[in-house]
Amino acid sequence: MFPSLCQCDQPADGPVDLREIGEFGLIARTRSRLPTLPLDVFKGIGDDAAIASLSPGTDLVSTVDLLLEEVHFDLTLIFAHLLGRKALAVNLSDIAAIDGGNSDLGVYQGEGLVFSSVGTLVEGCR
Numbered sequence: 001m002f003p004s005l006c007q008c009d010q011p012a013d014g015p016v017d018l019r020e021i022g023e024f025g026l027i028a029r030t031r032s033r034l035p036t037l038p039l040d041v042f043k044g045i046g047d048d049a050a051i052a053s054l055s056p057g058t059d060l061v062s063t064v065d066l067l068l069e070e071v072h073f074d075l076t077l078i079f080a081h082l083l084g085r086k087a088l089a090v091n092l093s094d095i096a097a098i099d100g101g102n103s104d105l106g107v108y109q110g111e112g113l114v115f116s117s118v119g120t121l122v123e124g125c126r
Contacts, residue, residue: 027045027046031046040052040053042059048063048094048097048098049063050063051098065090065091067083067086083124085124087124
């Protein structure tokens with residue numbers, strides 16, 4: 001599986017064990033290392049989604065989630081269209097948590113993940 005020790009974050013007090021600090025601890029650590037949000041970003045890094053103003057009256061709500069094979073799904077047990085539906089549900093729930101709307105969707109496939117039809121994966125997002 002994946003190591004729980006984050007080697008990319010080596011602060012003066014030593015490495016971070018993600019099992020100890022958890023998701024929200026990691027978010028807090030990351031947020032504390034970032035500069036102050038620009039005025040056009042209403043909601044920045046967090047558990048759900050971000051909101052930025054593109055122009056007066058036009059806001060962008062964005063969210064990104066990663067679904068890992070053997071962690072979040074098993075390709076021998078799930079059809080591609082159902083995996084697409086799961087990926088959509090995970091992201092839409094984050095947007096709903098901040099009372100955002102949706103209009104566009106991007107699907108990104110990781111290296112080594114092969115489907116007989118990527119269209120089938122996207123079909124599940126309809």
